Amino acid sequence: MNINNALNELLVVLFKDINEIEEKAIRTGQYKNMTANDMHVIEAIGLNGAKNMSAVAKALNVTTGTLTIAINSLVKKNYVERVRSEEDRRVVLVSLTPKGRKAFHHHKKFHDDMIDQIVKQLDEPEKQVLEKTLTTLAEFFKSKK
Amino acid sequence: MNINNALNELLVVLFKDINEIEEKAIRTGQYKNMTANDMHVIEAIGLNGAKNMSAVAKALNVTTGTLTIAINSLVKKNYVERVRSEEDRRVVLVSLTPKGRKAFHHHKKFHDDMIDQIVKQLDEPEKQVLEKTLTTLAEFFKSKK
DNA sequence: TGGAAATAGTTTGAAAGTCGAATTATTTTT
DNA sequence: AAAAATAATTCGACTTTCAAACTATTTCCA
Numbered sequence: 001m002n003i004n005n006a007l008n009e010l011l012v013v014l015f016k017d018i019n020e021i022e023e024k025a026i027r028t029g030q031y032k033n034m035t036a037n038d039m040h041v042i043e044a045i046g047l048n049g050a051k052n053m054s055a056v057a058k059a060l061n062v063t064t065g066t067l068t069i070a071i072n073s074l075v076k077k078n079y080v081e082r083v084r085s086e087e088d089r090r091v092v093l094v095s096l097t098p099k100g101r102k103a104f105h106h107h108k109k110f111h112d113d114m115i116d117q118i119v120k121q122l123d124e125p126e127k128q129v130l131e132k133t134l135t136t137l138a139e140f141f142k143s144k145k
Numbered sequence: 146m147n148i149n150n151a152l153n154e155l156l157v158v159l160f161k162d163i164n165e166i167e168e169k170a171i172r173t174g175q176y177k178n179m180t181a182n183d184m185h186v187i188e189a190i191g192l193n194g195a196k197n198m199s200a201v202a203k204a205l206n207v208t209t210g211t212l213t214i215a216i217n218s219l220v221k222k223n224y225v226e227r228v229r230s231e232e233d234r235r236v237v238l239v240s241l242t243p244k245g246r247k248a249f250h251h252h253k254k255f256h257d258d259m260i261d262q263i264v265k266q267l268d269e270p271e272k273q274v275l276e277k278t279l280t281t282l283a284e285f286f287k288s289k290k
Numbered sequence: 291t292g293g294a295a296a297t298a299g300t301t302t303g304a305a306a307g308t309c310g311a312a313t314t315a316t317t318t319t320t
Numbered sequence: 321a322a323a324a325a326t327a328a329t330t331c332g333a334c335t336t337t338c339a340a341a342c343t344a345t346t347t348c349c350a
Contacts, residue, residue: 291349291350292349292350293349294349295347296345296347297344297347298343298344298345298346299344299345300341300343300344301340301343302339303338303340303341304339305336305337306335306337307335308333308335308336310332310333311331312329312330313329313330313331314327314328314330315329316326316327316328317325318323319322319323320322320323
C-alpha cells in the first residue's frame with residue numbers, strides 16, 4: 001500500500017465522518033426539527049440584517065425557486081422572518097428570528113469546538129502540514145470549478 | 146490570524162465545494178447520465194466481485210428499499226449486474242459490469258489527481274507527518290460516531 | 291409619458307432520493 | 321411441520337431540486 005492510497009482513503013473517511021457528525025450535532029435538544037439544509041440556509045442568511053432572496057440563493061448555489069420552498073419551511077418553523085421591501089416591492093427580505101439567531105450560534109459553537117478538538121490532537125509541525133494540505137486541497141477544488 | 150481560524154475557513158470552503166465539484170467531475174463524456182448518487186453506489190460495490198444488497202446498503206448508510214431503487218436505475222443504465230444467489234435464493238448479488246468498472250476507474254482518477262496535487266507540495270518528512278495526522282484524525286472521528 | 295423590457299420572487303410539474311411499513315420468497319429454528 | 325427470522329422488493333408519503341411559466345413591480349427609452 002503506497003502513501004498516496006493511504007492518504008486517499010484517509011481523506012475519504014474524514015470527509016464522510018465529519019459530515020455525518022456535523023449533521024447529527026445539529027439535531028439536538030430544541031433543534032430536533034432542523035435539517036442540515038435548514039442550517040445551511042440559516043448560515044447563508046447570517047446575523048448581519050436582512051438579505052434578499054436572490055443574494056441568499058446565489059450564496060447557496062440554488063435557484064430562487066428552490067430557496068422559496070426552503071424559506072417557507074423555515075418561516076413555518078419560526079427560524080426566519082420574511083418581509084417585503086418597501087423601497088422595491090418586488091424584493092423579499094429574509095432575516096433570522098431570535099430563534100434563528102440562537103440556532104446560528106448553536107451551530108457555530110459546534111463548529112468551533114470541533115476545530116478546537118482537531119487542533120488539540122496535533123503538535124506544531126502537524127498543524128503546519130495540515131494547513132498546507134488543506135490549502136492545496138482548496139486550490140485544487142477551486143481550479144476544477 | 147491563528148491557525149484555528151485558518152483551519153476553520155479551509156474546512157468550510159472545502160465542505161461547501163467538494164460535493165458539487167466531485168459531481169461535475171463525474172459527469173463528463175460517456176458518463177453524462179450518471180449522478181453523484183450513482184457514483185457512490187458504484188464505489189460501494191467496488192471491483193472485488195459481487196456483494197449482496199444488505200452489505201451495500203449498510204456501507205452506504207441507506208435502507209435496502211432505497212438501494213433497490215438506486216440499483217434498478219444502475220441496471221437500466223448498464224453499470225451494474227444483478228444476480229440472485231444460488232446458495233441462498235433470498236439473496237441478491239450486485240456487481241459492476243465492464244461499463245461500471247470503467248466508471249469506477251474514471252472516478253478514481255479524479256481522486257488520484259487530487260492526491261497527487263497534495264503530495265506534490267510535500268517533501269518526504271511532511272508526507273509522513275500528514276499520514277500520521279490524518280490517521281490520528283480518522284481515529285478521533287471514529288470514536289465520536 | 292406610456293408601453294416594452296427587465297427584474298424579483300412564487301408557483302407548478304417533473305424527477306430523484308429517501309424512509310418506514312407491508313409484502314413476498316426463502317431459509318432457519320424449534 | 322409450523323413458526324420465526326431473514327433478504328429483498330414494493331408501496332405510499334415526503335423532501336429537495338430544477339426549469340419554465342407566471343405575477344407583480346420597476347426601469348428604460350422612443
